[in-house]
Amino acid sequence: MRLPALFTVPGDALAGAAAASARPTSRTLLAIASSLCLYEAGMALNDWADRDVDAVERPHRPLPSGRVHPAAALGAACALTGAGLTLAACAGRPALTIAVPLAATVWAYDLALKDTPAGPFAMATARGLDLLLGAAATAGGVGVGPGVGQRNAVRGGTWTRVTPLPGSLLGNLESVPAAALPGVRQALPSAVLLGAHTLAVTAVSRREAQGGSALAPFAALAATAVLTRTVTGRRSLPSDRTDASRRGPGSRHAAGAPHLADLAAAAVSRLPRRPRRPGADSEPLDTHAALRLALAAGYAATTARSYLHATLNPSPPLTQRAVTAGIRATIPLQAALAARSRTKSATVTALLTTALAPLAGRFARKVSVT
Numbered sequence: 001m002r003l004p005a006l007f008t009v010p011g012d013a014l015a016g017a018a019a020a021s022a023r024p025t026s027r028t029l030l031a032i033a034s035s036l037c038l039y040e041a042g043m044a045l046n047d048w049a050d051r052d053v054d055a056v057e058r059p060h061r062p063l064p065s066g067r068v069h070p071a072a073a074l075g076a077a078c079a080l081t082g083a084g085l086t087l088a089a090c091a092g093r094p095a096l097t098i099a100v101p102l103a104a105t106v107w108a109y110d111l112a113l114k115d116t117p118a119g120p121f122a123m124a125t126a127r128g129l130d131l132l133l134g135a136a137a138t139a140g141g142v143g144v145g146p147g148v149g150q151r152n153a154v155r156g157g158t159w160t161r162v163t164p165l166p167g168s169l170l171g172n173l174e175s176v177p178a179a180a181l182p183g184v185r186q187a188l189p190s191a192v193l194l195g196a197h198t199l200a201v202t203a204v205s206r207r208e209a210q211g212g213s214a215l216a217p218f219a220a221l222a223a224t225a226v227l228t229r230t231v232t233g234r235r236s237l238p239s240d241r242t243d244a245s246r247r248g249p250g251s252r253h254a255a256g257a258p259h260l261a262d263l264a265a266a267a268v269s270r271l272p273r274r275p276r277r278p279g280a281d282s283e284p285l286d287t288h289a290a291l292r293l294a295l296a297a298g299y300a301a302t303t304a305r306s307y308l309h310a311t312l313n314p315s316p317p318l319t320q321r322a323v324t325a326g327i328r329a330t331i332p333l334q335a336a337l338a339a340r341s342r343t344k345s346a347t348v349t350a351l352l353t354t355a356l357a358p359l360a361g362r363f364a365r366k367v368s369v370t
Contacts (some may be wrong), residue, residue, distance in 0.1 A: 003363045004328075004360045004361075004363040004364040005039075005043075005327055005360075006039065006040070007331065007357075007359055007360035007363070008327060008330040008331055008334075008356075008360065009032070009035050009036050009039050010032045010036075010222075010353070010356060011330065011331055011334030011335065011338075011353040011356060012127065012130040012131045012194070013028055013031040013032045013035055013130070013133060013134025013137065013138075014028070014032075014132070014134060014138075014334065014336065014338060014349050014352065014353050015131055015134065015190055015200070015334040015335075015337045015338045015349075015353065016031075016130075016131040016133065016134030016135035016136075016138065016187050016190070016191070016285050017134050017135060017137075017138035017139075017338075017349065018189040018337070018338035018339075018340075018341045018343075018345070018346040018349045018350070019131070019135055019183075019186055019187035019189075019191075019337065019338070019340075019341060020135040020138055020139040020182075020183030020184070020186050020187050021183070021186060021341055021343060021346075022135075022138045022139050022183060022345075023138075023345040024110075024138060024349060025138055025141060027091045027092060027095070027138055027140060027173045028134060028137055028138045030087050030088070030090050030091035030095070031087075031088065031091050031095055031133050031134045031136075031137035031138070032134070033058075033087045033100070034084045034085070034087035034088040034091065034095070034099055034133065034137075035084070035085030035130050035133060035134075035165070036084075037080045037081070037083045037087060038080070038081065038084035038099070038102060038103055038106055038130075039130075040076075040080050041076075041077045041078075041080035041081040041084060041103075041106065042077075042106040042109070042110060042126075043106065044073045044076045044077040044080065045073075045074070045077035045106070045110040045111070046072075046110045046114075047061060047062065047063050047068075047073055048063065048070055048073040048074045048077065048110075049110050049111055049112060049114070050262060051063040051070055051073075053065060054192035057209045058209070059200055066260055081103050081106075081107070081299055084099060084103060085100065085103060085301065086097055088133065088137070090141040091137040091140070092136075092137060092180075093140070094136040094137065094139070094140040094180030094184075095133055095136045095138065095140060095180075097134040097183075098129055098132050098136045099133055102126060102129040102130060103131060105122055105125050105126045105129065106126055108122060109122040109126065114220040119202065119206070120198075120199050120202040120203045120206070121199065123198055123199070123202040124195035124196065124198045124199035125195065126193055126198075127195055127197075127198040128191035128192065128194055128195035128198075129191070131187060131190060131191045131194050131337075132184055132187055132191050134186070134187075134363070135180070135183045135184050135186070135187035136180040136183065136184050136213065137180075137359075138183065139180045139182065139183025139184065140180040141185075164290070187257055189335040190340070191332075193227055193230060193231065193337060194320045194330075194333065194334065194337065195236045196223060196226075196227060196294075197223065197224075197227055197326070197329070197330065197333055198330075199223075200219060200220035200223040200224070200326065201220065201326035201327060201330075203216045203219065203220065204217050204220050204307075204310065204319065204323055204326060205323045205326075207222050207314070207319055207322050208316065208319045208320045209316060210316065210321075211314050211315045211316040211318075211319045212314055213314055214310070214311045214312070214314045217307045217308075217310035217311045217314065217319065217322050218311045219309060220326065221303075221304065221305070221307040223312060224299070224303050224304060224307065224329075225300070227299070228296045228297075228299060228300040229244040231292060231295075231296045231299070231333070231336040231337060231340060232289075232292050232293055232296045232336075233340075234322055237329060254347075262319075287347075288339065288342045288347065289348060291337055291339045291350060292339045292340060293353070295335045295336035295339055295350065295354065296330050296332075296336050297337055298332040298335075298336075298354075299329050299332040302325055302328055302329035303322075303325050303326055304333060305325075306318075306321045306322040306324070306325035306326075307322050307325070307326075309321070309322070310322035324364070328357070328360055328361065328364065331354070331356050331357045331360060332354065332355060332357060334353050335350040335351070335353040335354045336348040336350070338353055
């Protein structure tokens, strides 16, 4: 068990709940427990699959050192996978719908895809699905977002036909959990951003034992810059996109004709104004924007230096430090993604996620993250 890495797991479900514009509930806790089981299952299965390689490169690990029998590791992976799926089922059918492909992705990565070009993409998919698991579990019993989907949903999620939203990344899904679909769709952008970060970290980790490649840490550094810039921006909510559609089709304003209120506003804007004194009528502080900026800065600060060092000198020790930094940076990124929802509950969720970072750092001093 690599305990410090476990602290990066709860933030997935919490960020998913915030991205779905829903408050964390008991279903969110079940999703977190399910994610922890599936994450530990992946670790046990990874050690079982890599036991021969680890005997040469990492002989201190539990299986090569003889502290854990290979059969015990495989059995633990199976048991933890079953426990994770059971907990997801307790969170509702929508959560189980996400947990099944998540578990399949974890097993496919460890047994077949890890050493192939598809390996980093499989890992990124697993992390993105984990965020969607939190969104599906939390949104399965509540309405999410005004004007999107069914607001009064049956607890546990109903299995009915839902008209897909225009331009959705999910495409035309005909049989889906009606209560959770809007929340899952709202969480898709956050899942993609978190997956992009995981993709970059996994690409760097493929050379952590040998070193010698500056391309992967340089690409990860560039990805960090792009993600930092992206998460500082405001996330558009479904209500923002549906305001115009609420007007009737016969509305003159919708047809492009001048609206009386618009003409009045334009006239008032042309009136002469008194020069404002310095400091008077200043814009109020946008606490949501300030929180997003602080969390994004924390994310960049956690990774940038280690990625830069690994780019300039891609030796195994520096590459391993870059991987460790990338894993630890997952927490501030999750918090920043949660803060993008601009709701009070999302702010609390972001701060709660941030509180996991010092715990992960404390255990990282005693136990290796990788």
